[in-house]
Amino acid sequence: MALRPDQLLPLAGYTVVTLEQAVAAPLASRHLADLGARVIKVERTDGGDFARAYDDAVHGTGAHFVWLNRGKESIAVDLKSDEGRKVVRALIRDADVFLQNLAPGAAARLGLGADELREEHPELVTVDLSGYGRGGPFEQRKAYDMLIQAESGLISITGTPEHAAKTGIPTADIASGMYCAQAVLAALLRRCRTGVGAAVEVSMLESTVEWMGHSLYTQMYTGVQPPRMGVSHVSIAPYDSYPTSDGQILIGVQSEGGWKALTTVLGVPELTTDPRFATNMKRVENRAACDAAVAQRTRLWTTAELDAKLSAAGVPAAQINELEQVAEHPQLSARDRWRTVGTEFAQVKALLPPVTFDDVEAAMGDVPALGRHTAALLAELGYDEQDVQRMSAAGVVRVGD
Template sequence: MPSQALSGIRVLDLSRILAGPFATQLLADLGAEVIKVERPGSGDDARSYGPPFATDRAGEPTRTSAFYLACNRNKQSVTINHATERGRKLIRELARKSDVVVENFRAGTLAKYGLDHESLRAENPRLVYLSLTGFGQTGPYAERPGYDGVFQAMSGMMSVSGHPEEPMKVGISMVDIISGLYASTAVLSALRHRDVTGQGQYIDLALLDCGLASLSHFAMNYLVSGEVPERRGNGGYGGIPSQSFMCRDKPLFLVAGNDRQFAAFCAAAGREDLLDDPRFATTSARITHRKEILPVLAEVMAQRTRDDWLETLERHGVPVGPVNELPDVFADPQIKHREMLTEVADPLLGTLPLLANPIRLAATPVGDHSPPPGLGEHTADVLGRLTGVGAEELTALRADGVV
């Protein structure tokens, strides 16, 4: 059965692509009813973001991308053309009966259609309305378009990622994901305020702001010291060592974040002599002399195989892990035990593998998933249930291109 954590909360999802849909998927996983409004005929742009595209039960490719499937489970899909007067009216009717609206149109766009916060709040004062845009609703860049890579570049995320000679974006759409997490937290906070005061509120969230906020201690290091962080490839900024090392055959990632762990590493490596060197004896000293110690450690690590190091370091209590490719990730016994890979039955696609939600709630656990919806799959049900549209009217609306 679905989670009961957000049971009774209805979310009208007007967002597309990734950040907004990821946020609403989190709310759906927690039990909210999420109604995804899409354009008739084409739907969310993310549906076409392939290859890869999912295959149907017969093994034939469909028009549904893996990208779309990643962030739209547990939702209902309704197709409505907001460019038509009747379409706008239907969306306003749905908003009147919703607790939350999430949208990621460019700043000012929905005001042209009477679907902005002020317009919908006049009819539903309890409404929580989240606008998730690239640059926010104010400022000199407010009307600019943008995508994840742009915000990784502008926020400084790329400047601290990669090797010294070249900035590099994070492989996944990290700003979108982080913004989705901020968005779901903001919505929950606003719902709590609504439940106490009876009043909804407007949330203005910008991907650029979220990208900058994610720099966390990197930004703080700069603000405190005035020094621009250097790029360290696969090396960290914590204790030394804190990075990947190439073993005789394969890489691993090793962290000795304090003096006790470094001493344990030295014992495992048979290099207790390093503890006698004042440059390496303390965490602070190792950070100061990282350029001297890292070549020494790299030479030590190259002498054994990865599996040998993993067994030895784990036995000594040193934090370490293999650098896994995705097949290795899903074969990992800990990942299997935590059930991070789940499956749902899809009427078109058959058995569909999905990443599970990592939240483990004792009293209101994340329940069974429903598959990401087909385009307009729930139009008749949702409009009939919430707006009173019957079969005859629905046929006429389809003929007019409204739904």
């Protein structure tokens, strides 16, 4: 019997309950929702996930919230009340995964700690995402993305030689959110073999330090801090943005073949025999002269003209797009990567996840209004309409439109 498309989704049939806010954990659970999991997002009754109120850029809904929360069901519950906690525990009872990124120790104080939950449900996968991990002197410190970028050393290597900068996207949040999603998949796969769940911990600091990669190893084994290079590269030349007649273009040559092709396009093949530029290490050693020689020629063409010439010659290059251009990028359009999802106030564009299955498309569900699914979820748990009305009147739950 042929499977329906929704049955082909990798996580079809799995349920994830989340106590999440901001970016990191919501990103993790959105990836799971895109893969077909049912994601039930437990929110505060007084405003919900505070990312809802970061801004109103997307037709009245926060841009962060639209990005991170499609395909989820929202139930608004007062976790300070005994009855509210009872509701959440009932949701977890039938779930496969419980994911939370509350302040350190907060979930345990609510009776929703990993140890307690897994004692009752050994098959459950619990994921605790925090800034610094359990234990250690930083356990209780605030852990926003910018702070983790600073503590991890990312800011120290980002920016120009004159000015350090954080990255333009929430890198620490994204790194830890990706590791959370990966951990859930690994834990569920192990559970298929063993029948046993898992208690998983993900630290934003450790996730971001892992992403420091070669820069950290360079420091540890040479004692030299890699300098901030802007869009340039500490180990490769030419690798930078170069002027054109109407703007700039980024060129990144990583091989001798690429250097030869670049000098040919630029009409200065003699540079390949210049002893200052004979190898990549020589070009790095003489970076200023190399960049000047390249820039002298790149300014002879418009950005579009030079981009086309370099692409035809196989030279790594790119135009430095503004976000308006990215939203209309011809590659994304040609590959049909945009879909439409609903929000509380309007239909909006959303990009398909970068992982593409050949037999099923990602589940691109709507972005929920606060408490949109409260009544339906309570009904699933056995509460009748009078119960829902009573709990709503008492402030235990919030029922959305």
